[in-house]
Amino acid sequence: MVLDGLRRIVRNFIESREYETSVNEFVKELQKELIRSDVNVRLVMDLTKKIKERAAEERPPPGLTRRDWFLSIVYEQLVNLFGGPERPQVKPPKKPWVVLLVGLQGSGKTTTAGKLAYFYKLEGYKVGLVAADTFRPGAYEQLKTLGEAVGVPVYGEPGSKDAVSIAVKGVEFFREKGFDVIIIDTAGRHHREEDLLAEMEDIAGRVRPDEVVLVLDASIGQQAFEVASKFHNKTPVGSIIVTKLDGTAKGGGALSAVAATGARIKFVGTGEKIDELEVFDPKRFVARIMGLGDLEGLLERVKKAKVELSEKDVEDILEGRVNMRIVYKQLVSLRKMGPLRKILEMIPGLQVRMPVEVDSKTLEEKMEKWLAAINSMTYEELDNPEVIDKSRVKRISYGAGVDPEDVKALLKQYEAVKSISKQLKRQKNLLAKMGLDTKKLGELMKS
Ligand SMILES: Nc1nc2c(ncn2[C@@H]2O[C@H](COP(=O)(O)OP(=O)(O)OP(=O)(O)O)[C@@H](O)[C@H]2O)c(=O)[nH]1
Ligand SMILES: [Mg+2]
Incomplete structure (x- = not known):
């Protein structure tokens, strides 16, 4: 499978003792694994640079171990490498939705046409297949067999040599019958992408499909960049399906290369069988190759840990109501260099000593x-x-593994915040006169 060494690297990282050395080790191993999967060296270097930068600049949110936090950074960057966090939109935006499949010879177009028909049929759409490959002997029969296997009708004219005419008539045939999704299989007679793209434009110009889908064989690895970027430039609304991810070690290269062009990968083929097609969700894909089943849970924790003051919190503070949760949030934001102080400095007549000395290490x-x-x-x-x-x-203090003195100091901190809050309440009229409304204050506090 794709990048199947990654799980081991992640596991080693989790099990290793020393954080700093294991981070360096991890980054090195990650680079090797990506390059082994034919990911472009420049992309690999950019990725690891970004990971290192973020690990050096950002701080783990409270409640999260450095290790988990580091892995969450790696995860996010890998997701970006493979196209970003968004799950592709595969639901047809209108009916009928006409899909034209194009691709180099043997890339998997016909198989994918059958798989797509099956996929959409299971989603409840009425699907028709059009056999517009007049080049390959037996192309019609191949699609016909696939269609029969999944119970989807196939339009074809076995004797005809006019692919464009078949495509146009096929679409018309299914459109009249009120079909929802119409998938056109075309010939892959081209070995050169230029010829392919020229013919694609020709057919597309006359058939006017809603979506042109480029089918790419994953075993071309990072060479996918060339084809995909030319395709993407010609048909920015098109999308890409990468096939045979199961049969190559170069899948990582193909997927990242396509993502780098800005083209959208919608599905991936993971086997010869009709149901071996998956919506390509970079988040799930990366979670899987990292071997982190509970990754969503981890990210949830990261998100929760990145607390921010809500409107309500700000309101509470301005009303003199505080509790430990608000102190907690402020402590977290204080780490990012005292936004509370920033506000206090803006308010004339407010003489409160900062409860916390902003002296970084202690x-x-x-x-x-x-x-x-x-x-x-x-x-x-x-x-x-x-x-x-x-x-x-x-x-x-016992539960937290700290001294009772620390807890007492925290309570003092709470008292200080409470007193600031009380003063703020008294200052509210003044604030209003300064034109600082609660909303702006809230933004200031969060910034
Ligand atoms: N392992 C694996 N094999 C696949 C996948 N998709 C397609 N294949 C195989 O790849 C071969 C070529 O597939 P086709 O669907 O005929 O490719 P095509 O692009 O239609 O080929 P032409 O019409 O000749 O251009 C077949 O043997 C398929 O079974 C996949 O995701 N995984
Ligand atoms: Mg074919």
């Missing part, structure tokens, strides 16, 4: 402990920190 350590302490609090304690007495302090 702050960072303090923050780690505070966040751990907050994570050990009950809901009641989060909503109403006033209830935290001596014995609760003990329990929280």
Whole structure:
């Protein structure tokens, strides 16, 4: 399968002891694996550079191990390498939807026509196939057999040599009968892409399909870039199906090369059988090749950990209502260099000393402990920190693995935020006079 060495590399990374060395090791192995899969060297270098940069510049959100966080960066960058997070739109936007399949000889057009017919039939569409390959002997019979296997009618004129006329008539035939999806199989007589694209334009000009789909054999690896970019330039609305991903070690190269052209890969073929066609979802694809079944869960955690102040939070702060959740969010944003201070500086007459000295290293350590302490609090304690007495302090510090002193310092921090919040409430009229409304404040706090 494609990039099947990646799972092992990810596993080694997760199991290794030392974070820094394992990151370097991981990056090196990742490069090797991608290049082995024929991904273009420049793309590989760009990718690993980006991963390293992000790992150096960004901070893991609280509640996430550095390792998980690093893997989430790798995941995101790999998803971009293979076309970005968006799942392709495969639902026909209108009826009938006429699809013209083109591609080099033997790339898998006819097989894919059958697979697509099956796919759309299962989705509840009425599908018709048009056999417009008049070049290959037995092309009509091949498609006819596939159509029969999936219970989809095939239009063809076995004796005719006029592919364009068959295509036009076939589309008309199914259109009149009210079919939803009409798929046209064409000849792959070309070995050269120039000829192919010229003929594609010719047929497309006369058949006027809604979508032109280029069928590419994955075993051409990164050479797919040439064909795909020419195709994409000629038919920017077209899409691409990469076949035979199951039968080559170069799949990674083909997929990334196509993605690099900006063309959209909609499906991939993963076998000879009629149901071996998948919607190409880069996120799922990358999750699979990384061997991270629970990746969605991990990313959910990353997202949750990147807390931001909501409108409601801002409102609460301005109303003098605070709780530990808000402190938590502020601690997180303080890590990104005190947005709270930024606001305080803008408000004349507000004489509050910053509760936290923004001195990076000790702050960072303090923050780690505070966040751990907050994570050990009950809901009641989060909503109403006033209830935290001596014995609760003990329990929280024990649960978080920090000193009771740290928890006490956190409570002081909470008191400070509360007092700022109270002052803010008093300053609200003044704020209004300055033309700073709650919305703008909210934006400031988040920035
Ligand atoms: N393993 C594997 N084989 C495939 C896949 N798609 C197509 N094939 C095989 O590739 C060969 C060529 O497939 P066709 O569908 O006939 O290709 P074509 O583009 O229509 O060929 P021409 O019409 O001659 O240009 C057949 O043996 C198919 O079974 C795939 O996803 N995986
Ligand atoms: Mg064919």
